[in-house]
Amino acid sequence: MxxxxxxxxxxxxxxxxxxxxxxxxxxxxxxEEQQNILDGRIRSTQVHFHPTLERERRFNLPAEDNAPPIRTIHFQLGQQKLFTGKLSGSAASVDQRLHFAESMHDLAAQGVKFIHxxxxxxxxxxxxxxxxxxxxxxxxxxxxxxxxxxxxxxxYQAPQRKCIVGYFTGVQPVEPEGFSITVLPGNGEMFEIPAITDAGRATILFIEAVPEGILDVFKGIKNSSEFVARMANVIEEHFHLIYERIDMDQLALIDENAFLQTAIxxxxxxxxxxxxxxxxxxxxxxxxxxxxxxxxxxxxxxxxxxxxxxxxxxxxxxxxxxxxxxxxxxxxxxxxxxxxxxxxxxxxxxx
Missing domain, CATH: 3.50.50.60 (FAD/NAD(P)-binding domain)
Structure with missing residues (x-):
């Protein structure tokens, strides 16, 4: 063989x-071992749209039936809601730490060898x-x-966006529940994604900031409490439709490693x-x-x-x-x- x-x-x-x-x-x-992945920092954001979920079923990857189904996309331009569209097939978002660790365990049980x-x-x-x-x-x-x-x-020879991501509790889902995009022309975008994690359901808030623009304000933030405070300030100032659905007393990361900053x-x-x-x-x-x-x-x-x-x-x-x-x-x-x-x-x- x-x-x-x-x-x-x-x-x-x-x-x-x-x-x-x-x-x-x-x-x-x-x-990394499986437990290192589960205990580590979030990898990214993720929405597996219907064709990807179909491939995962084809190849018998573990299914996360507890993930909230994503059937709609909401689009805002600045503070104006433009439309809500229906996806042709359901999508889902599973914290990659959970998905990767479960898949590694399952593959090893089926005889796939791992070298760490x-x-x-x-x-x-x-x-x-x-x-x-x-x-x-x-x-x-x-x-x-x-x-x-x-x-x-x-x-391109330089990053076009700064990526700022957190997995939060305390955010009331948009209705009907789905994937939300808010565009601030010339400054960046905010993506809001319902997801399942090892700690239960969460809302992913993902800012794509144009470098040196008004959303690029997370420089120097090293710990989770500073990250939550800065995210709350940015949402209150620039994303009013999301701010209306947040209980600021309950806004928190799902764990200390549930935030990420990077540029690609x-x-x-x-x-x-x-x-x-x-x-x-x-x-x-x-x-x-x-x-x-x-x-x-x-x-x-x-x-x-x-x-x-x-x-x-x-x-x-x-x-x-x-x-x-x-x-x-x-x-x-x-x-x-x-x-x-x-x-x-x-x-x-x-x-």
């Missing part, structure tokens, strides 16, 4: 482990001979593989490399780290993982070489252009 090593245990890595485990000998390399060690790029030459294929699903920190940046598909520079990498004769295929954020304003990180990773799975199954009995990497270019480039709203010209360039 062919051996596949998956580096990373995020959305792409987990889905690939589930989809490939019955046909290949799969080992997942991830530096933080890998560096210099470790790959020694690792490559152990596998017929390595999948680099290292996420935002990646890629580990020597995969160059695709400059024609990478229009969108970048696209070539999705494959050859190292010592072993093919390394990229997937998820280690290939296309998209601008957070698209709100599609986990769904893009899920789609890419399915495309990689389909490619490998098509080549199950064939040689895994550069031709397999090239087979990924067409579906992956469709993702590239979708991430940035670009059109592909006849000569293959972006416009």
């Amino acid at each position: 062919r051996r596949i090593g998956i580096i990373g245990c995020g959305t792409a890595g987990i889905q690939l482990a589930y989809s490939l485990k019955d046909d290949f000998d799969v080992t997942v390399h991830h530096y 060690r933080r890998l560096q790029p210099e470790d790959l030459p020694d690792l490559a001979p152990s596998y017929n294929l390595i999948i680099d699903a290292t996420g935002k920190a990646g890629p580990l593989a020597p995969a160059p940046v695709e400059m024609r598909l990478t229009p 520079t969108p970048v696209i990498h070539r999705p494959y490399a050859i190292l010592g004769g072993t093919l390394i295929l990229g997937c998820g954020d280690s290939v296309f780290l998209s601008d957070p304003i698209t709100g599609q990180g986990c769904n893009t990773a899920s789609y890419a993982a399915e495309q990689l799975y389909e490619t490998l199954m098509t080549h199950k009995e064939l040689t895994w070489d550069e031709a397999v990497g090239n087979r990924l270019l067409e579906p992956y480039e469709a993702i590239y252009y979708g991430c940035y709203g670009m059109e592909q010209r006849d000569d293959g360039a972006a416009s």
